Amino acid sequence: MKDICNSFSEILSQSATVQSAYELSEADCLKYCQGISAVVEHNQYKVLRAFWKNNISEVHLSGSNGYGYNDLGRDTLGKVYADIFNCEAALVRLQIVSGTHAIAVAMLGNLSPGEEIVSATGKPYDTLTKVIGFHNEYGSLAHYGINYRESSLTQQGKIDIDHLLTMLNKKTKMVFFQRSKGYSWRNSISLEELRRAISSVKSFNEKIICFVDNCYGEFVEYSEPTDVGADLIAGSLIKNPGGGLSLTGGYVAGKEELVAKSAVRLSAPGIGTGLGASLNFNHSAYQGLFIAPMIVGEALKGAVWGSRLFELLGYEVLPHYKEPRTDLIQAIRLGSSELMSLFCKGLQKACPLDSQATPEPDFLPGYENKVIMAGGTFIQGSSIELSADGPIRPPYNIFYQGGLSFAHAKIGLLMAALEIENK
Numbered sequence: 001m002k003d004i005c006n007s008f009s010e011i012l013s014q015s016a017t018v019q020s021a022y023e024l025s026e027a028d029c030l031k032y033c034q035g036i037s038a039v040v041e042h043n044q045y046k047v048l049r050a051f052w053k054n055n056i057s058e059v060h061l062s063g064s065n066g067y068g069y070n071d072l073g074r075d076t077l078g079k080v081y082a083d084i085f086n087c088e089a090a091l092v093r094l095q096i097v098s099g100t101h102a103i104a105v106a107m108l109g110n111l112s113p114g115e116e117i118v119s120a121t122g123k124p125y126d127t128l129t130k131v132i133g134f135h136n137e138y139g140s141l142a143h144y145g146i147n148y149r150e151s152s153l154t155q156q157g158k159i160d161i162d163h164l165l166t167m168l169n170k171k172t173k174m175v176f177f178q179r180s181k182g183y184s185w186r187n188s189i190s191l192e193e194l195r196r197a198i199s200s201v202k203s204f205n206e207k208i209i210c211f212v213d214n215c216y217g218e219f220v221e222y223s224e225p226t227d228v229g230a231d232l233i234a235g236s237l238i239k240n241p242g243g244g245l246s247l248t249g250g251y252v253a254g255k256e257e258l259v260a261k262s263a264v265r266l267s268a269p270g271i272g273t274g275l276g277a278s279l280n281f282n283h284s285a286y287q288g289l290f291i292a293p294m295i296v297g298e299a300l301k302g303a304v305w306g307s308r309l310f311e312l313l314g315y316e317v318l319p320h321y322k323e324p325r326t327d328l329i330q331a332i333r334l335g336s337s338e339l340m341s342l343f344c345k346g347l348q349k350a351c352p353l354d355s356q357a358t359p360e361p362d363f364l365p366g367y368e369n370k371v372i373m374a375g376g377t378f379i380q381g382s383s384i385e386l387s388a389d390g391p392i393r394p395p396y397n398i399f400y401q402g403g404l405s406f407a408h409a410k411i412g413l414l415m416a417a418l419e420i421e422n423k
């Protein structure tokens with residue numbers, strides 16, 4: 001097998017099985033791709049309206065240095081995010097180093113010793129276990145005497161509202177919801193389901209902060225968690241809302257008081273939102289946000305198409321291509337660490353950068369098992385770009401996401417499928 005093909009049809013001719021799956025997937029996904037395009041239009045308009053309302057102009061694109069006092073671009077970017085998310089305030093900063101950091105800042109900023117946080121969506125994303133302090137990690141919630149409990153999802157992977165309500169008490173300050181499945185084999189939590197769960201929590205005690213990890217969820221549906229009652233949300237700018245252009249960063253958005261408290265934790269008491277040089281961040285953050293609905297649409301089409309492709313090739317997939325989506329993640333049960341490696345090897349070959357590399361499983365800061373990752377991205381670790389990853393543990397699921405264009409997503413998925421088929 002030649003490594004580099006001269007034409008697209010040459011890729012397909014390497015395997016009759018993959019070729020026929022490709023053709024069927026094309027036909028079957030058409031209708032679902034049209035549905036995605038409608039969401040893109042809605043969200044593109046929503047983003048534009050926020051730009052218009054805030055009179056974004058060239059001055060907003062340049063940044064500050066030093067302390068970053070009176071950084072108009074940075075502060076207005078927060079207002080634009082708040083308008084898009086239909087909430088009071090947002091902190092959008094390059095100093096938020098990742099999604100985990102954004103979530104940590106929101107939790108640690110809004111919880112005090114003796115208070116409790118309850119997860120409504122079972123065990124959270126791997127990196128959050130250290131923020132919560134499953135092993136009493138230094139600086140974690142546990143370290144500061146903040147108690148954590150979790151309400152498992154039902155067998156159908158839904159929020160168990162009745163059980164969740166039994167876990168709430170006078171000490172419960174925050175209920176945590178993780179919208180995306182993370183590295184779990186479960187459905188992601190739709191906004192409708194979130195609406196029902198939040199409303200139940202609020203009827204128990206309206207003061208409880210409903211906080212949503214919104215990673216991979218932005219612009220996937222017509223609305224956002226803050227539209228359905230969430231008090232606070234957080235996410236990463238090297239995922240959906242950065243549109244593949246934002247160079248780094250994260251955001252926290254929601255009620256003004258809660259965002260302000262998060263800012264105290266991000267910087268320092270007495271400083272809060274006032275400081276933080278934006279350097280050259282604003283330009284890419286605005287432009288990335290502007291194209292984010294379209295980029296999310298491209299990635300979603302890739303996920304739907306890949307779901308069908310791998311189902312046709314005989315693998316269990318989650319979600320199914322016909323199911324409605326609330327995040328970008330496509331899980332594929334490959335069943336062995338060898339197939340996970342082959343999938344990643346094929347996908348890596350399809351990347352614009354580092355196509356010659358072979359992904360190897362390794363330990364990463366914050367993760368409990370070895371993780372394998374494929375992705376030759378323009379921005380390091382950016383998972384709005386074509387990428388796949390998964391912890392090396394049974395039942396050996398690979399989690400596929402991103403792709404700045406649908407065409408690239410298809411090529412990546414095909415090359416992953418071929419690597420497996422031709423092994």
Ligand SMILES: *Cc1c(COP(=O)(O)O)cnc(C)c1O
Binds near residue numbers: 098100125127181
């Ligand atoms: C990506 C992600 C995070 C944060 O991960 P970072 O790598 O720190 O950005 C948190 N929760 C979920 C569900 C995620 O997908």
